Amino acid sequence: xxxQYPLLPLVIAKFWYLDAPLGLVSYFGSxxxxxxxxxxxxxxxxxxxxxxxxxxxxxxVGFSIGMGIFIKSILISIFLLCFLFLLVxxxxxxxxxxxxxxxxxxxxxxxx
Amino acid sequence: MTGEQYTRLYNFYTSAxxxxxxxxxxxxxxxxxxxxxxHHGTLKFSLFLLIWFTIIEIFFRYHIAHYHPSVPVSKNSxxxxxxxxxxxxLRIYISxxxxxxCIRRLSTCAQIHFLLEKLGIMPEEVIYVALEKLxxxxxxxxxxxxxxGEFVTTMDFFVSxxxxxxxxxxxxxxxxLKKEDLMQVLLWARxxxxxxxxxxxxxxxxxxxxxxxxxxxxxTLETKKYTANFTYAVANILPFLTGRETxxxxxxxxxxxxxxxxxxxxxxxxxxxxxxxAKLTDDxxxxxxxxxxxxxxxxxxxxxPLIAGxxxxxxxxxxxxxxxxxxxxxxxxxLYIPDFQNLMGSTSYGIDVSGALMPYLQNGTLAIIASMxxxxxxxxxxxxxxxxxxxxxxxxxxxKEIALQMLMAKSDTIEKAxxxxxxxxxxxxxxxxxxRYDQDDVLPGSAVTLLSDTANSASLAKKKxxxxxxxxxxxxxxxxxxxxxxxxxxxxxxxxxxxxxxxRVIDQVHAISAISEAIRRLxxxxxxxxxxxxxxxxxxxxxxxxxxxxxxxxxxFGGEGNMIRLDMSxxxxxxxxxxxxxxxxxxxxxxxxxxxxxxxxxxxLVMLDEFxxxxxxxxxxxxQVLEDGRLxxxxxxxxxxxxxxxxxxxxxxxxxxxxxxxxxxxxxxxxQQQLLEYLQQNQIFKPELLNRFDDVVTFxxxxxxxxxxxxxxxxTSITKQLAEQDIVITFDxxxxxxxxxxxxxxxxxxxxxxxxxxxxxxxMIAQKKLKDExxxxxxxxxxxxxxxxxxVTVGV
Numbered sequence: 001x002x003x004q005y006p007l008l009p010l011v012i013a014k015f016w017y018l019d020a021p022l023g024l025v026s027y028f029g030s031x032x033x034x035x036x037x038x039x040x041x042x043x044x045x046x047x048x049x050x051x052x053x054x055x056x057x058x059x060x061v062g063f064s065i066g067m068g069i070f071i072k073s074i075l076i077s078i079f080l081l082c083f084l085f086l087l088v089x090x091x092x093x094x095x096x097x098x099x100x101x102x103x104x105x106x107x108x109x110x111x112x
Numbered sequence: 113m114t115g116e117q118y119t120r121l122y123n124f125y126t127s128a129x130x131x132x133x134x135x136x137x138x139x140x141x142x143x144x145x146x147x148x149x150x151h152h153g154t155l156k157f158s159l160f161l162l163i164w165f166t167i168i169e170i171f172f173r174y175h176i177a178h179y180h181p182s183v184p185v186s187k188n189s190x191x192x193x194x195x196x197x198x199x200x201x202l203r204i205y206i207s208x209x210x211x212x213x214c215i216r217r218l219s220t221c222a223q224i225h226f227l228l229e230k231l232g233i234m235p236e237e238v239i240y241v242a243l244e245k246l247x248x249x250x251x252x253x254x255x256x257x258x259x260x261g262e263f264v265t266t267m268d269f270f271v272s273x274x275x276x277x278x279x280x281x282x283x284x285x286x287x288x289l290k291k292e293d294l295m296q297v298l299l300w301a302r303x304x305x306x307x308x309x310x311x312x313x314x315x316x317x318x319x320x321x322x323x324x325x326x327x328x329x330x331x332t333l334e335t336k337k338y339t340a341n342f343t344y345a346v347a348n349i350l351p352f353l354t355g356r357e358t359x360x361x362x363x364x365x366x367x368x369x370x371x372x373x374x375x376x377x378x379x380x381x382x383x384x385x386x387x388x389x390a391k392l393t394d395d396x397x398x399x400x401x402x403x404x405x406x407x408x409x410x411x412x413x414x415x416x417p418l419i420a421g422x423x424x425x426x427x428x429x430x431x432x433x434x435x436x437x438x439x440x441x442x443x444x445x446x447l448y449i450p451d452f453q454n455l456m457g458s459t460s461y462g463i464d465v466s467g468a469l470m471p472y473l474q475n476g477t478l479a480i481i482a483s484m485x486x487x488x489x490x491x492x493x494x495x496x497x498x499x500x501x502x503x504x505x506x507x508x509x510x511x512k513e514i515a516l517q518m519l520m521a522k523s524d525t526i527e528k529a530x531x532x533x534x535x536x537x538x539x540x541x542x543x544x545x546x547x548r549y550d551q552d553d554v555l556p557g558s559a560v561t562l563l564s565d566t567a568n569s570a571s572l573a574k575k576k577x578x579x580x581x582x583x584x585x586x587x588x589x590x591x592x593x594x595x596x597x598x599x600x601x602x603x604x605x606x607x608x609x610x611x612x613x614x615x616r617v618i619d620q621v622h623a624i625s626a627i628s629e630a631i632r633r634l635x636x637x638x639x640x641x642x643x644x645x646x647x648x649x650x651x652x653x654x655x656x657x658x659x660x661x662x663x664x665x666x667x668x669f670g671g672e673g674n675m676i677r678l679d680m681s682x683x684x685x686x687x688x689x690x691x692x693x694x695x696x697x698x699x700x701x702x703x704x705x706x707x708x709x710x711x712x713x714x715x716x717l718v719m720l721d722e723f724x725x726x727x728x729x730x731x732x733x734x735x736q737v738l739e740d741g742r743l744x745x746x747x748x749x750x751x752x753x754x755x756x757x758x759x760x761x762x763x764x765x766x767x768x769x770x771x772x773x774x775x776x777x778x779x780x781x782x783x784q785q786q787l788l789e790y791l792q793q794n795q796i797f798k799p800e801l802l803n804r805f806d807d808v809v810t811f812x813x814x815x816x817x818x819x820x821x822x823x824x825x826x827x828t829s830i831t832k833q834l835a836e837q838d839i840v841i842t843f844d845x846x847x848x849x850x851x852x853x854x855x856x857x858x859x860x861x862x863x864x865x866x867x868x869x870x871x872x873x874x875x876m877i878a879q880k881k882l883k884d885e886x887x888x889x890x891x892x893x894x895x896x897x898x899x900x901x902x903x904v905t906v907g908v
Contacts, residue, residue, distance in 0.1 A: 005113070005117065011113060012168075015174075020175075026315070030315040030316045039322055040324030040328075053330055071327070072327075101167060108156050110156070
């Protein structure tokens with residue numbers, strides 16, 4: 001069997017440093033998209049200048065719009081903060097993944 | 113690396129030995145790690161091992177196990193067939209020493225299990241025939257090309273094996289399956305298990321409404337009182353799009369317009385209007401449409417609650433106004449109004465809101481999907497300017513082939529609802545029988561209802577599989593039509609139908625044999641499925657025309673009570689058409705005497721007595737019945753006669769027949785032709801009407817021999833009645849001759865015989881019984897005395 005698979009280490013290397021990171025990036029992209037949909041980020045931006053529940057109160061139109069902007073600003077800020085946290089986690093995971101084989105060698109030079 | 117190498121590596125890695133080694137290595141690393149931690153030793157080596165163990169596991173799990181073929185079948189020159197095989201097939205193919213082993217292992221796969229279940233074959237019923245693996249694989253390539261597939265799957269390989277071995281095994285033939293059926297099932301299985309051929313990459317896919325949606329859309333508190341949430345109602349029904357792609361695209365385009373973004377779906381009940389809306393609802397909820405249509409709530413307007421409790425018309429309009437304003441303000445609601453005629457002045461509710469709706473529908477603030485039947489559209493909306501603000505989408509009944517695909521897509525829902533499996537033949541049979549026998553709904557709805565009812569019955573009977581025969585039983589129970597293969601008892605009856613009928617009808621061999629042959633053709637599936645079997649019986653009174661029809665009803669249709677008998681002399685005036693076809697709309701609720709009966713009992717014997725006496729207008733109606741097999745009543749409902757047998761009887765030309773027989777004494781083809789010409793020349797029947805009957809049978813007047821036999825037959829019934837009272841009665845030849853001589857009549861044939869026997873023999877016996885001259889256990893002999901008077905002698 002060994003004669004049939006001389007290029008296996010190269011295949012593993014290609015998978016680890018090319019195919020898998022690309023796959024991970026695509027996967028994280030889909031996670032980010034789902035996150036944005038879950039928190040309705042697109043819709044909140046689109047209707048940023050509309051009142052909550054689209055409720056234009058007679059005589060209080062300006063106030064309704066202002067209140068809408070205020071509440072949506074809070075929500076968007078919270079969601080963006082969560083989003084940032086998610087991006088950091090994803091980056092850390094990707095970085096660790098790529099460095100894992102190198103780390104296995106570096107280990108021997110560390111004092112543990 | 114080639115696909116074969118990937119597969120060998122995968123097989124090796126997932127083999128029992130290798131699994132055991134992997135588990136051992138993992139435990140060894142963990143043990144080493146723990147040991148080094150507890151002894152404060154260096155962790156470098158154990159961590160190094162753990163990292164590389166993880167790397168190799170990830171490599172196999174996400175790379176080797178995810179092998180996907182690279183050469184599509186269309187580009188494979190057969191030099192390397194394995195390059196076009198899916199990973200799942202390759203794993204089994206490479207690790208199996210022969211086809212036998214290969215097929216056995218394939219039979220355990222979910223997709224093959226599905227395939228066999230739909231074919232009605234148990235896995236253990238698959239017969240193994242020695243073949244070369246390569247031969248089956250080569251044939252698989254052809255199979256994949258024929259279903260326009262991309263790669264060779266386990267299902268293609270299995271189907272190829274079934275086809276290659278069919279000559280020896282007859283496994284398909286024995287289940288009445290053809291190659292076309294097998295290919296349909298293969299397409300179905302490939303669709304349900306498309307992950308094998310076209311695996312999807314691993315992705316996170318959140319669908320549905322986000323948590324901010326409810327903040328954006330307006331309140332619909334008033335609307336909720338009069339609507340049902342259609343989005344929730346269809347959450348679990350998996351709507352399908354098969355065959356309706358164009359209509360769906362049109363609907364999406366119409367709803368995306370900035371003005372007049374309303375849709376009116378027009379189609380007969382059962383055509384799939386609601387399924388189309390369910391598909392839109394589903395796609396919108398999951399955010400699969402354009403951003404303008406995504407995450408819309410579909411609310412179904414319920415006219416009942418809307419009008420309930422409304423004291424005045426203005427109160428009703430206020431309610432509607434509130435709904436319209438809320439919905440247009442909410443921005444995320446599509447209003448679904450089924451039976452739109454209810455708001456357009458239909459007689460049930462008497463409200464017309466077209467004026468109130470018009471401005472909202474025009475400016476695009478309110479999106480409505482309405483539905484109605486073509487008949488209601490013509491009546492209530494075709495002339496109304498409101499129709500211009502709708503995009504009208506007409507949904508026609510699909511062809512049977514498309515309906516079959518729709519039903520295959522729907523079968524999953526039916527199976528889950530009834531915890532039962534449907535075979536392909538059951539589904540195909542449901543489409544065929546629903547199309548032929550359901551007179552109220554059209555395909556595919558009629559077939560879905562039939563299949564659901566069958567699945568429900570089978571589920572209650574603790575069955576696991578619905579077969580074609582179950583569907584036949586279901587439709588037989590519903591329509592009283594024998595649709596399955598005749599039972600042994602029925603076959604025996606069909607083969608001896610002439611004898612059975614002759615037990616009641618003397619002579620008239622031509623008529624008896626004509627109707628017997630017709631019934632046999634009908635039950636053998638050799639008749640034209642678009643028109644009924646029909647006969648015209650001509651002849652003088654009392655020769656057995658009606659008796660023949662009654663005998664057929666008694667012998668084959670379960671009794672004379674099951675015969676639809678219409679005395680056509682009652683349809684001679686202008687009121688006849690109303691009686692036959694029912695009252696016109698707005699003129700009452702009278703049902704048509706013929707159409708209603710045929711609707712309820714499509715497999716019936718219809719006897720049209722004294723046919724010539726019906727008005728010419730009524731006779732013209734039968735032109736359509738006899739030719740097209742259908743008749744539309746005055747309410748617009750069409751009933752089918754294709755499963756009925758129509759026997760029209762007529763005395764027309766009786767004198768002509770009698771005169772002819774007095775000179776030549778026989779009825780031949782030439783005379784038959786003369787008789788038909790006579791009927792046409794005297795404008796009794798139109799030539800086109802006569803030509804539409806399958807057979808015109810002339811009944812000859814009865815001679816002394818036939819009359820004698822009829823008398824014997826009538827006296828036999830007295831014998832049977834008295835035998836039940838333990839009285840034996842015998843008749844000699846003299847009394848029979850007397851009844852024939854005195855009872856028969858030239859003009860009325862055998863008809864007066866029964867009356868003569870009743871008046872002269874039955875009455876005499878009745879009197880003697882009442883005087884106690886005849887008692888239980890007596891033997892009676894009936895004869896004539898010297899003065900040719902009837903005499904009854906009583907003995908013990």
